[in-house]
Amino acid sequence: MTRVGLFIPCYVDQFYPQVxxxxxxxxxxxxxxxxxxxxxTCCGQPMANSGYEHLGAGCNENFVKDFASFDYIVCPSGSCxxxxxxxxxxxxxxxxxxxxxSRIYELSEFLTDVLKVEQLEARFPYRVxxxxxxxxxxxxxxxxxxxxxxxxxxxxxxxxxxxxxLELVALNRKDECCGFGGTFCVxxxxxxxxxxxxxxxxHEQQGVAYIAGADMSCLMHMEGILRRKGSAxxxxxxxxxxxxxxxxxxx
Amino acid sequence: MNQRIxxxxxxxxxxxxxxxxxxxxxxxxxxxxxxxxxAAWLLPEWEQLRETASLIKHNVLSNLSEYLLQFExxxxxxxxxxxxxxxxxxHNRIVHSILKQHGITQIVKSKSMLTEECHLNHYxxxxxxxxxxxxxxxxxxxxxxxxxxxxxxxxxxxxKEEIGELFHEHLGTxxxxxxxxxxxxxxxxxxxxxxxxxKVALTGVNFAVAETGEFVVCTNEGNADMxxxxxxxxxxxxxxxxxxxxxxxLGVFLRLLTRSAxxxxxxxxxxxxxxxxxxxxxxxxxxxxxxxxHLGKESFRNALKCIRCxxxxxxxPVYRRSGGHxxxxxxxxxxxxxxxxxxxMRANADLxxxxxxxxxxxxxxxxxxxxxxxxxxxxxxLVKEGFTPRAKTAAMKAMAVTxxxxxxxxxxxxxxxxxxxxxxxxxNNKFNPWYNQREMPVPPKESFKEWYQKNRKS
Ligand code: SF4
Numbered sequence: 001m002t003r004v005g006l007f008i009p010c011y012v013d014q015f016y017p018q019v020x021x022x023x024x025x026x027x028x029x030x031x032x033x034x035x036x037x038x039x040x041t042c043c044g045q046p047m048a049n050s051g052y053e054h055l056g057a058g059c060n061e062n063f064v065k066d067f068a069s070f071d072y073i074v075c076p077s078g079s080c081x082x083x084x085x086x087x088x089x090x091x092x093x094x095x096x097x098x099x100x101x102s103r104i105y106e107l108s109e110f111l112t113d114v115l116k117v118e119q120l121e122a123r124f125p126y127r128v129x130x131x132x133x134x135x136x137x138x139x140x141x142x143x144x145x146x147x148x149x150x151x152x153x154x155x156x157x158x159x160x161x162x163x164x165x166l167e168l169v170a171l172n173r174k175d176e177c178c179g180f181g182g183t184f185c186v187x188x189x190x191x192x193x194x195x196x197x198x199x200x201x202x203h204e205q206q207g208v209a210y211i212a213g214a215d216m217s218c219l220m221h222m223e224g225i226l227r228r229k230g231s232a233x234x235x236x237x238x239x240x241x242x243x244x245x246x247x248x249x250x251x
Numbered sequence: 252m253n254q255r256i257x258x259x260x261x262x263x264x265x266x267x268x269x270x271x272x273x274x275x276x277x278x279x280x281x282x283x284x285x286x287x288x289x290a291a292w293l294l295p296e297w298e299q300l301r302e303t304a305s306l307i308k309h310n311v312l313s314n315l316s317e318y319l320l321q322f323e324x325x326x327x328x329x330x331x332x333x334x335x336x337x338x339x340x341x342h343n344r345i346v347h348s349i350l351k352q353h354g355i356t357q358i359v360k361s362k363s364m365l366t367e368e369c370h371l372n373h374y375x376x377x378x379x380x381x382x383x384x385x386x387x388x389x390x391x392x393x394x395x396x397x398x399x400x401x402x403x404x405x406x407x408x409x410x411k412e413e414i415g416e417l418f419h420e421h422l423g424t425x426x427x428x429x430x431x432x433x434x435x436x437x438x439x440x441x442x443x444x445x446x447x448x449x450k451v452a453l454t455g456v457n458f459a460v461a462e463t464g465e466f467v468v469c470t471n472e473g474n475a476d477m478x479x480x481x482x483x484x485x486x487x488x489x490x491x492x493x494x495x496x497x498x499x500x501l502g503v504f505l506r507l508l509t510r511s512a513x514x515x516x517x518x519x520x521x522x523x524x525x526x527x528x529x530x531x532x533x534x535x536x537x538x539x540x541x542x543x544x545h546l547g548k549e550s551f552r553n554a555l556k557c558i559r560c561x562x563x564x565x566x567x568p569v570y571r572r573s574g575g576h577x578x579x580x581x582x583x584x585x586x587x588x589x590x591x592x593x594x595x596m597r598a599n600a601d602l603x604x605x606x607x608x609x610x611x612x613x614x615x616x617x618x619x620x621x622x623x624x625x626x627x628x629x630x631x632x633l634v635k636e637g638f639t640p641r642a643k644t645a646a647m648k649a650m651a652v653t654x655x656x657x658x659x660x661x662x663x664x665x666x667x668x669x670x671x672x673x674x675x676x677x678x679n680n681k682f683n684p685w686y687n688q689r690e691m692p693v694p695p696k697e698s699f700k701e702w703y704q705k706n707r708k709s
Contacts, residue, residue: 010654013699014664015692020699024707036703049608051630051639052647058655062416138610140621146288147566147614149297173281177568181607186684188605190264194273194572195607224689 001033002115005070007104009080009216010042016216022243023076025108029243030115037066046085049182053087060090060097068096072114073104076216076239078136079105079182085140107239109142110215112155117162124241125165126210129203130156131222132175133215142214146175156214156238163241169206176202180221196225203233210236258601263573276408277571282567283404286514287615290494292633293516294429294506305619308556311494318494319537325464328690329526339369342488345536346371346453347378349486355380355451359442359482361475362386363455364402364559365490365538367581382453383445385474387438394421400575402582403512403561408574426440442474452478457521457558458504462497465525466535469508469518476522478654486533487524491537492555504558507617511560520659545593548630554589556618560641563612563622569605578602585612589625592633600638603629661700668694 004027010019027034044056044064050229052157063084067073084104090097111117132154136142143154158167179185179195187193200222203211211233213219219235226233267273291297297390323333336342342365350358358375360366362383372382384393388405392398394417399405406414415429424437454475459466466487468475479485495504509515527533546552564570564584575583580591582597588606591599603626612622627650633639653659671678671694681684697705 008699010660010664014668015694016698017695017702021702024703036707038700038704038708039657041657042659043656044651047647047654049627049630050643050647051604052651053635053646054635055647058651062655062657101288107314127280132610134607134611138614143613145611147611149291149295159339175611177609177611179568181609184604184607188263188569189684189687190260190267191605191695192570192607193268194267195568196689198277198572205614220692221412221689223692224661224685227690230690 001031003071004032004110005067005073006034006036007043007067007075007080007084008036009075009077009218010074011220012216013223015220016237017137018083019076019216019237019239021117022237022239023074024139026107027074028238028245030111030117032115036069040066043080043083043088045080046182048083048087056087056167057091060088061092062120064090064093064096067100067104068093071103071208073100074107074110075104076107076214077216077217078106078133078142082135082139087124092100106136106140106142106214108156108159109140112158113132117159120159120162120242122162122242122244123164124244126169126234126239127169127206127208128160128210128212129169129171129206129208130154130160131178131199131203131211131213131215131218132156133213133218134175134177137175143175156212157247159238160212160241163244166241169203169208171202171206173202178218180218185221192221193225196221200225200231200233204231208233210239210241211236212236214238255581257579259565259577259579259605260601262577262579263569263605266574266577267572273572275410276574280565280571281406282617283513284562287511287562287565290510290514290516294510300503301458301617301619303489303508304558304617305556307495307500307503308618311496312492312552312555315491315494315546318496319491320496321461322459322464323537325462327464329464330533331526332532332534334534334536335370336536336540337436337536338540342369342536342538342540343371343374346486346488347375347380349484349534350375350380353484355449357381357383357449358451358453359383359385359445359449359478360453361455361470361478362389362405363453363488364399364581365455365488366453367398368490368541369488369538370490381539383442385442385445385472385478386470387435387472387474390438390442391417394418398576398581400583401561401564402584408576408605411498442477446477446481449478450482451484451486452482453480453486453488456487456493457508458501459489459494459535460496460498460501461494462524465498465523466493467501467505467521467523469505470583471513471515471519473520476520479524482531483526484534485527486534488536488538491539491542491663492557494497508558508560511615511617512561541594545590548593551589551625553620554586554593554622554625556620557586557590557616558618559586560617562615562617566611566615567606568609568611569607573605576603585622585626586616586620589620589622589629592629595634596636596638600633603633645705664698668698672696
């Protein structure tokens with residue numbers, strides 16, 4: 001059995017527990033032995049991306065303590081995964097930190113690359129647009145990027161194709177940033193909101209019922225914009241779709 | 252807080268006040284980005300070309316002093332007068348002294364971001380020299396008394412109707428005529444006069460070849476050639492990083508430059524200047540202006556590979572929605588944001604934060620500059636150097652303490668959620684920049700951790 005340490009980012013823990021639950025249930029369904037270290041908090045990304053990486057030592061040491069013993073660490077967020085992969089260090093146990101850096105996976109890449117999932121019992125009969133969050137897509141290389149001359153692939157799409165009834169739409173701008181960007185969303189409010197509005201409009205033009213993504217932070221930003229304008233379009237994390245068996249999504 | 256009064260967020264907010272214009276700006280640049288994609292996809296060896304270009308530039312930066320000396324020697328042998336300028340001021344003085352020698356008070360100039368960086372036009376104007384910018388876009392922003400907002404498309408932020416008005420005022424075209432062909436023709440007639448009258452032409456340099464002492468100037472309008480060929484004195488100004496080792500390397504860069512910039516297979520005019528023609532004087536000014544110091548910063552050195560194609564601006568979702576002037580720097584956009592702090596950290600401390608770190612810039616860059624990583628690195632440097640609002644530092648410190656402590660995190664999270672549910676006005680107010688134009692997430696009754704404790708732990 002694959003031993004997995006589950007890392008649920010702080011904002012998912014606090015605001016989107018259903019995403020954590022779906023991730024946990026999905027991994028168990030697929031035969032993993034999942035452990036959730038109760039002392040975990042945050043990977044330190046909000047500080048680091050704001051220029052305060054040096055304040056992240058406390059978060060880092062926690063993280064190393066919580067996750068050093070696992071073969072795999074899985075996280076339902078591309079940007080937190082990328083942060084750990086690129087920036088986790090430890091003064092106390094750098095060896096453990098370096099192992100964690102190479103053993104952490106974003107959920108969908110874990111499913112495609114490690115578990116090599118080829119079928120799923122999931123059903124989600126809706127029109128869905130996929131928001132490919134930048135840190136996952138360009139940072140973790142979860143899919144081909146429109147800027148590069150290279151063969152097409154997408155790990156989240158590969159998984160969504162296994163879901164019964166799901167109709168994936170093509171967007172005008174396949175991998176444009178939504179403008180969340182961590183603290184950017186408040187320090188550069190005007191541009192952040194404009195980017196979010198444009199991103200949401202692309203999905204709306206395709207008549208989607210849901211905007212799906214592998215990063216709840218981008219979805220939270222777009223959800224804020226959708227709700228402010230009273231749109232019927234909803235956001236949903238890919239874990240919830242992959243874990244949904246009935247046609248009622250967890251929301 | 253040690254920041255300029257108007258920084259990127261304020262200027263971008265101003266730009267965003269006119270949403271229709273933002274849409275138009277965004278769509279125009281996105282269209283160019285798509286043209287670039289098509290042009291790149293036509294070359295199966297595209298990624299290999301980028302890698303080659305990056306490696307050639309790597310070699311140049313590692314051996315810059317030798318290539319510079321080689322270039323100087325060859326250029327002198329070719330009959331070019333070579334000048335060295337340590338900074339922008341010295342560059343301006345050198346240019347002015349050449350003009351003074353000839354008693355010249357009027358010149359034509361083709362596009363050069365270096366002279367923008369050195370504020371040459373200003374300097375010359377203060378010294379009684381009239382400069383006419385001959386690139387059409389540059390001419391437009393010059394008439395409007397504005398700096399360029401994009402390094403390749405300097406007046407991309409202007410609409411044709413506005414240009415019609417401007418030309419009516421300055422070139423006497425009929426009011427209300429905004430036909431691009433007509434306006435271009437009007438500009439052409441006026442510029443032609445300038446070309447014929449002025450004795451000194453100043454151009455930029457796209458590539459200088461160490462092996463041969465020659466340099467290449469790329470324009471789509473042929474204006475550099477018109478100026479240089481009609482003048483008695485040709486002054487070319489270049490940053491010292493523009494060198495490439497050998498002539499054979501030009502093929503790599505010329506194939507990348509315009510495909511990245513506009514999606515064209517090659518620039519309309521790629522003119523080689525090897526030596527002055529008979530009776531002409533040719534000068535080249537090699538400008539450092541902070542580049543050697545920059546070269547010494549290991550994490551940021553790669554930025555000097557830039558060939559100024561502008562692709563990173565066209566792809567940048569922030570640039571497209573904030574306009575070039577919000578970067579308050581000669582070079583705007585992603586590359587400007589990593590170059591500018593090298594010149595002046597204090598004045599440009601806001602720029603590395605004007606990014607979501609989406610990484611698209613690094614992917615389009617034809618010389619593979621790790622732009623978004625440098626933006627991240629600059630943030631760390633700027634915070635350490637203290638160029639950050641005090642309130643932000645305090646908030647970050649409090650956050651770091653809470654998040655490093657599982658007990659405190661749990662209590663803070665729970666209290667936060669309870670407060671948000673009980674007193675939504677606490678966060679749903681005008682002091683919360685999230686709430687201005689977005690709804691807050693609805694806080695759930697229990698966190699994932701609480702759910703797990705109940706459902707899985709016992
Ligand atoms: S950084 Fe790269 S993409 Fe941007 S202008 Fe320079 S060469 Fe072009």
